[in-house]
Amino acid sequence: MSEAFQGQWEQRWHPLRREWVVYSAHRNTRPWSGAAAAAPESSPAYDPKCYLCPGNARARGETNPAYEGVYIFDNDFPVVGPEAPHVEAVPPGADPALYKRGRADGIARVVCYDPRHNVHLGGLSTSSVTALFAAWREQMIEFHKNPSIRFVLIFENRGEIVGVSNPHPHCQIYATNFVFSLVETELAAARDFRSDHNRNLFEGILETELRSGERIVAQNETACAFIPFFARYAYETLIFPRRRHATLATMEDDELFGLAQAFQEVIRRYDGLYNQPFPYVMSILQAPVDGGDYSDYHLHLMLQPPLRRPGLQKFPAGPEIGGGNFMADTMPEDKALEMRQVVLGSHPE
């Protein structure tokens, strides 16, 4: 009986999060028929009501310039910002060993990828996507010099399913006075892996994926994208520059180009899966910018699409929310093969 489920039902260790992921793909044998997904509603290239389109007024009175290419501005309603009120570190009457707080200081920015309201990343030229990566690199160089910033999270939410109502292509930057916990966890994992095995954790993962090859989704001279052995979401994809960089600030132009190219190929493969813009949460995971020694950290992009199939969303529930570990019902190898089989049309260079 159990042999029938070989490779379809097992636990895998997630070495970056240091937790188990349980795969039970044997429960999910019904194949998807491949029915055409509903065509997305097309939106105009310019929307007079969009707060991200060129020339439009924003909520707090500022007006966007007639920008071309990438446009970055400070978020009008920042999650972290210089206007955050001062607070006492220990709430009145609280046990200081337990309860502490701080000012929600920092910088929150919005990055528009393109002046056109209706373009998708997959439809932009590779040079435009490279210009976006170069703009992110400029931001990182600036934040490295800012002593009040410890960490920078660059992330994109794409699709209504992850709560985005404005289709104008954009992402956000949170520059904070604390390090986001996933990177804290990865740093601790890399430190322990170094002391236990005298090797770099990230390079170990990258080498293992390249050697196996069965989970690779896209690769070129300077970057590699794969659905990791330990993916939590069905189409979760990691993209690594081949050379180790702690943050984007130190990347060379040709490396940025390769990373942009791999990123864009992943997006185009996503979009080709069901012939519709594929929703995801993308984050660029980088080392802190507080001047510490993070030479063991290897920056990477992480894409976490919530869909398992068209119209079928992974809802974190009992095991995930209640217990903190993910249960997956698809195998990374099968999903990587599916992504490699997407036929890509031509697109602007």
Ligand SMILES: [Zn+2]
């Ligand atoms: Zn717009």
